[in-house]
Amino acid sequence: MSETLSPRIVIVGAGPAGIRAAATLVQAGLHPVVIDEGQRAGGQIYRRPPAGFTRTAKQLYGSEAAKADALHTLFDRLAKDGWLTHCAASSVIAVQDGRLQVLVEGGVQLVGYDRLILATGAADRVAPVPGWQCAGVYSLGAAQIALKAQGVALGRQIVLMGSGPLLTLVGAQLVKAGADVAAVLDSSPWRQQMRGAWGLAARPLVALRGLALRARLGRRYHAGVTLERIEADEQGVTAMRWRDAGGRQRLTPCDMIGVGWHLRAETHLADLVGCAFTYDEQWRQWLPKIDEMGRAGNGVYLAGDGARLLGADGAEIAGRLAAAACLADLGYPARSASADLRKLVRLARFARGLACAFPWPAAMAQALPDDVIVCRCENVSARDVRHSVDFGGGEANRVKSLSRVGMGRCQGRYCQLAAVELVAAQAGCMPDAVGRFRGQAPVRPAPIDAFLREG
Numbered sequence: 001m002s003e004t005l006s007p008r009i010v011i012v013g014a015g016p017a018g019i020r021a022a023a024t025l026v027q028a029g030l031h032p033v034v035i036d037e038g039q040r041a042g043g044q045i046y047r048r049p050p051a052g053f054t055r056t057a058k059q060l061y062g063s064e065a066a067k068a069d070a071l072h073t074l075f076d077r078l079a080k081d082g083w084l085t086h087c088a089a090s091s092v093i094a095v096q097d098g099r100l101q102v103l104v105e106g107g108v109q110l111v112g113y114d115r116l117i118l119a120t121g122a123a124d125r126v127a128p129v130p131g132w133q134c135a136g137v138y139s140l141g142a143a144q145i146a147l148k149a150q151g152v153a154l155g156r157q158i159v160l161m162g163s164g165p166l167l168t169l170v171g172a173q174l175v176k177a178g179a180d181v182a183a184v185l186d187s188s189p190w191r192q193q194m195r196g197a198w199g200l201a202a203r204p205l206v207a208l209r210g211l212a213l214r215a216r217l218g219r220r221y222h223a224g225v226t227l228e229r230i231e232a233d234e235q236g237v238t239a240m241r242w243r244d245a246g247g248r249q250r251l252t253p254c255d256m257i258g259v260g261w262h263l264r265a266e267t268h269l270a271d272l273v274g275c276a277f278t279y280d281e282q283w284r285q286w287l288p289k290i291d292e293m294g295r296a297g298n299g300v301y302l303a304g305d306g307a308r309l310l311g312a313d314g315a316e317i318a319g320r321l322a323a324a325a326c327l328a329d330l331g332y333p334a335r336s337a338s339a340d341l342r343k344l345v346r347l348a349r350f351a352r353g354l355a356c357a358f359p360w361p362a363a364m365a366q367a368l369p370d371d372v373i374v375c376r377c378e379n380v381s382a383r384d385v386r387h388s389v390d391f392g393g394g395e396a397n398r399v400k401s402l403s404r405v406g407m408g409r410c411q412g413r414y415c416q417l418a419a420v421e422l423v424a425a426q427a428g429c430m431p432d433a434v435g436r437f438r439g440q441a442p443v444r445p446a447p448i449d450a451f452l453r454e455g
Contacts, residue, residue, distance in 0.1 A: 009326060010035065010100065010111060012092050012269060013119030015043020016312045017304030019075045020319030021117050021326075026083045028332050033111065035087045035102060041075040043121055044141065045312045047148045048072060060148055062173075063209055064312065071316075087111075093442035095272045101442070107450045115299045115326050118269055119319060122305035125264035125285075127365050127418050128382075129161070131230030132259065133373045136237030139414075140170045140260035153179035155256020159240045161185040161227055164262030164358040165210055171220065172213040183252045184217050185242055187261070188358045189224030199353015202346045227364070230257060261360055266306050268411065271439030273300050279432035282352060283309065284360045285417055286436040292341060294322035301326050309355075314347040365418040366425035374422065375415040377408020385422045394427025396420055396435040409445055412437045 011018045014036035025032045040048040046068040057065040079086040094101040100111045124139035146154050158181045160171050171184040200207040224245035231239040239253045275296045276289040294301045303322035304315035317340045324334040370383035380403050388402040405419045406412030416437050424431045
């Protein structure tokens with residue numbers, strides 16, 4: 001994987017978008033390099049367990065088992081037959097002058113590219129809740145990874161909270177696996193969820209599957225809740241304090257809490273390569289600017305949830321489109337994209353329905369008590385963020401430099417959205433006027449000696 005041997009096109013990410021992009025390039029006679037942090041291709045939604053794992057694809061992926069198997073088989077065949085180069089367990093940590101700095105077991109290696117397809121996916125979108133810094137609080141994605149990759153639940157008595165399809169999915173998966181799920185707490189009221197019905201009707205079968213998963217949760221599921229506080233002792237989480245839709249206070253004993261409000265696009269690499277961004281009011285986050293094919297300019301293409309939050313099916317389509325755009329820009333013949341573009345319109349309508357039905361809790365974030373920790377990495381409180389606004393003005397990066405919010409290990413992945421809501425509320429403006437945290441290299445923690453052994 002040396003710079004001199006690097007192929008013409010590099011794909012970052014081996015989820016649905018990256019796999020379809022690679023297959024499209026291979027069909028055109030090109031040999032892409034696919035760099036992925038996982039040991040095996042599949043991404044988060046189709047994450048594969050270690051070899052010898054006894055749970056079946058149906059148990060792991062449910063109704064999506066056939067799609068997962070198809071993608072896994074396709075990628076494995078292309079890699080085995082030498083049609084692409086798969087760099088597994090490799091993390092792109094920086095980009096500069098047409099070269100990727102890739103963290104591998106032996107250090108940091110440089111991979112040059114002429115065209116770059118970023119299929120970096122998405123991660124949990126979390127919001128601070130009083131006590132969320134305590135041991136035993138995880139993201140919904142972490143709970144799902146533990147279940148898929150190791151077949152374990154992260155607690156003996158579990159509470160899940162947040163909103164969005166992932167909340168229902170993880171709850172149903174844990175229940176099916178035999179875990180003790182005490183409660184699934186959705187901050188979105190039933191009335192709000194019904195407002196998204198116009199969009200969800202674009203994919204009626206998917207919506208019905210979601211309702212079936214919801215039914216599996218039974219009385220564990222509560223809509224329209226108010227999340228008050230995570231109770232904990234020196235050993236970690238002990239209970240979740242909340243109010244139901246009727247305002248009655250409830251206390252649910254537990255030793256693990258999973259948190260998540262749908263997804264946040266993973267955009268750090270897109271930022272480092274110079275992509276422009278635009279604020280999406282409905283998703284309440286900054287997303288990269290691309291054309292309908294995924295072009296971001298300067299030989300960079302984006303595909304999947306790292307650009308548009310359309311789910312696994314949308315990621316596959318976006319991967320094909322990004323590769324087709326890349327081929328066209330290189331002068332290669334490419335098949336018509338009209339059918340895929342029509343499908344994306346329908347998927348985008350469904351995604352907007354989800355965003356409407358299960359909104360980001362902006363008001364909750366803006367009203368956080370002063371003593372609540374916003375940035376868990378740097379132990380920055382809501383008071384610290386508000387005081388930084390009063391001292392330095394309502395601009396995201398100025399508040400970041402004054403308070404250190406977003407400067408820790410996660411580089412703002414968990415705290416940025418809530419911090420921006422706090423800044424906007426304190427400054428009396430909308431979040432789009434606050435701006436976003438600038439991406440910094442390395443985008444993942446890397447040991448110093450890896451740079452000393454740079455290849």
